[in-house]
Amino acid sequence: MFKARFSALSILDSCFYRFSTACSKSLNQYFLADGTVLVMDNAFNVPRSILSKIGKQLHTRNDHPLGIIRNRIEAYFAKSRFLDQGSYFFKCYDNLSPIVSIVDNFDNLCFPSNHPGRSPTDTYYINSNHVLRTHTTAHDVSLMSSQSFIHNGKFITIGDVYRRDEIDSVHYPVFHQVEGVCLFSRPELSFLDKKYEKISSIKVSNIQPEHINNQRNVELVVTDMKREIEGLMKNLFGHDILFEWIPGEFPFTSPSYELEIILNGKRLEVCGCGVLKNSILEKAYGKYHDSSIAWAFGFGLERLAMVLFDIPDIRYFWSEDSRFISQFSENANNNFDDFKPIKFVPLSKYPPNIRDLSFWLSGNAKALDFDHNTVYEIIREEASDLVESAAIVSI
Ligand code: PHE
Numbered sequence: 001m002f003k004a005r006f007s008a009l010s011i012l013d014s015c016f017y018r019f020s021t022a023c024s025k026s027l028n029q030y031f032l033a034d035g036t037v038l039v040m041d042n043a044f045n046v047p048r049s050i051l052s053k054i055g056k057q058l059h060t061r062n063d064h065p066l067g068i069i070r071n072r073i074e075a076y077f078a079k080s081r082f083l084d085q086g087s088y089f090f091k092c093y094d095n096l097s098p099i100v101s102i103v104d105n106f107d108n109l110c111f112p113s114n115h116p117g118r119s120p121t122d123t124y125y126i127n128s129n130h131v132l133r134t135h136t137t138a139h140d141v142s143l144m145s146s147q148s149f150i151h152n153g154k155f156i157t158i159g160d161v162y163r164r165d166e167i168d169s170v171h172y173p174v175f176h177q178v179e180g181v182c183l184f185s186r187p188e189l190s191f192l193d194k195k196y197e198k199i200s201s202i203k204v205s206n207i208q209p210e211h212i213n214n215q216r217n218v219e220l221v222v223t224d225m226k227r228e229i230e231g232l233m234k235n236l237f238g239h240d241i242l243f244e245w246i247p248g249e250f251p252f253t254s255p256s257y258e259l260e261i262i263l264n265g266k267r268l269e270v271c272g273c274g275v276l277k278n279s280i281l282e283k284a285y286g287k288y289h290d291s292s293i294a295w296a297f298g299f300g301l302e303r304l305a306m307v308l309f310d311i312p313d314i315r316y317f318w319s320e321d322s323r324f325i326s327q328f329s330e331n332a333n334n335n336f337d338d339f340k341p342i343k344f345v346p347l348s349k350y351p352p353n354i355r356d357l358s359f360w361l362s363g364n365a366k367a368l369d370f371d372h373n374t375v376y377e378i379i380r381e382e383a384s385d386l387v388e389s390a391a392i393v394s395i
Contacts, residue, residue: 036097043125046132050124050162053174054132058317059158060094063325063332065305066176066317069236070094070158072339073178073301076232077156083191090180091151093143094158098133105131105138108283109252124162124173132162136179137252137298140276144183144284153183153294158301169313176301180228181276183294184221192220199223206247206255210278217293221275222255225295229271233261236308240264248272252280253296268307273297310343323347348388356393 028040061067077090106118116122117134124132133139136157143155157179165171184192193216204215204222211218230243241263248258253274260269276294285292302314309328311317316324324347331342361370372392379390 036099038099038126038130041127043120043128045120046124046126050132050173053160053318054098056160056318057095059160059176059301063329064317065309065311065328065331066301068328068331069301069305069308070176070178072236073232074156074158076235077180082195083188084194085191088152088154090182091147091155092158093139093155096139096157096159098160098162099126099130100133100138101130104142105133105135108141108280109137110277110279111251115251122164124164133159134163135161135298136177137296140179140181140252140296141280141284144181144281148285153181153185153292156180169315170303170306172302172314172318174318175314177298178301179296179298181294181296182224182228183281183292184217184224185292186290189217189220189293192217192224196220196223202226204255208254208275208278211275211293214291214293218255218275221293221295222257225273225275225297226257229259229273229297233259233270236304237261237263248274250274252277263307266307268303270303271297271299308341312344312346316344321347321351323352350386 028044029037058064058066059070062071074092074094077092080087080089102118106115111117123134126132136159139157143151143157144153147155159176160174161177162174165173202219202223204219207215207218226245233241233243241261244260244262244267246258246260248256250256250272253276256272256274258269259271259273260267262268273296276296281289281292281294302317305311305317306314319325327345328342331339334340376390379387
């Protein structure tokens with residue numbers, strides 16, 4: 001056991017060594033496949049295997065399970081929602097660079113300076129000012145401040161996020177998140193009041209000081225957020241799903257929640273969410289924004305896709321093996337209303353490899369005397385169970 005650990009560490013060491021030497025040769029610059037130039041400094045701690053994942057954009061591949069689930073989520077949020085005087089939908093951003101400033105990833109989101117998430121043991125640093133985003137929340141403030149004329153405070157962001165993490169079947173240092181933000185202006189809040197007047201609003205605690213006189217509005221926003229998220233989960237998994245909302249804690253929301261779903265008796269934590277802190281809206285819109293209130297959520301795509309398609313290991317999502325991707329191609333063209341997720345069929349860990357073998361039968365032998373089973377036996381003896389199937393092509 002100890003030996004195994006030791007050898008894994010020494011492999012990592014040597015990777016870092018080889019990589020840092022390679023970097024210093026090129027003036028601390030590294031070119032990503034999409035042409036982005038990274039200027040590194042001593043804070044740089046991203047191994048090559050992680051850099052190679054940047055730009056893969058698995059969530060934009062229509063035949064990939066992550067792309068299939070993403071398309072469904074996007075379609076759900078693209079539908080119009082009505083508020084007395086008009087309607088809105090969520091604008092989708094799926095192509096934002098995963099390299100973000102520490103201001104966007106942490107400072108703007110009220111992460112305290114000693115928050116463990118900032119540590120280079122948890123986060124990949126490109127240089128002392130830039131990281132590989134650890135969550136899609138990193139775009140909330142900049143999208144609100146620069147793009148509100150397009151999305152009016154209602155958008156989803158989908159992308160790859162990076163966290164240094166343990167090794168097992170449900171953790172991988174790169175995964176994909178969907179972020180949702182929905183900002184209600186003051187007039188919209190009064191429309192919400194009408195929309196939910198028949199629904200007894202839920203009681204909320206941990207209301208921010210700025211909202212203390214607006215408790216009803218916070219309740220409406222939380223009600224709306226929970227309905228949107230539950231609606232999405234039902235859309236993905238059907239109506240036999242149970243929800244449990246648990247108090248959560250994030251530096252940028254208050255109140256905060258986590259959602260667990262219970263599906264076929266199994267419990268799964270799927271999402272973090274809450275009411276964005278007023279100080280975050282101030283960063284985006286200035287100090288005197290019009291008392292708008294926004295909800296936000298974030299969840300991992302892999303977790304949902306693993307349940308939806310019965311995929312047992314998160315590493316499959318990075319497989320280039322056509323036997324993996326081709327299993328889901330029919331779902332790629334499914335109409336959203338009659339979507340039946342294809343269940344993953346395990347595949348051999350060995351790469352596909354087709355071999356033809358030919359030989360001559362001696363001059364007098366009749367083809368019919370040829371003993372197939374003897375040939376199969378020879379193959380089985382030599383290659384044991386590695387041979388998946390053998391067939392006579394022609395005689
Ligand atoms: N960014 C959080 C995470 O990655 C999720 C989240 C998003 C929580 C938005 C609240 C609001 O865990």
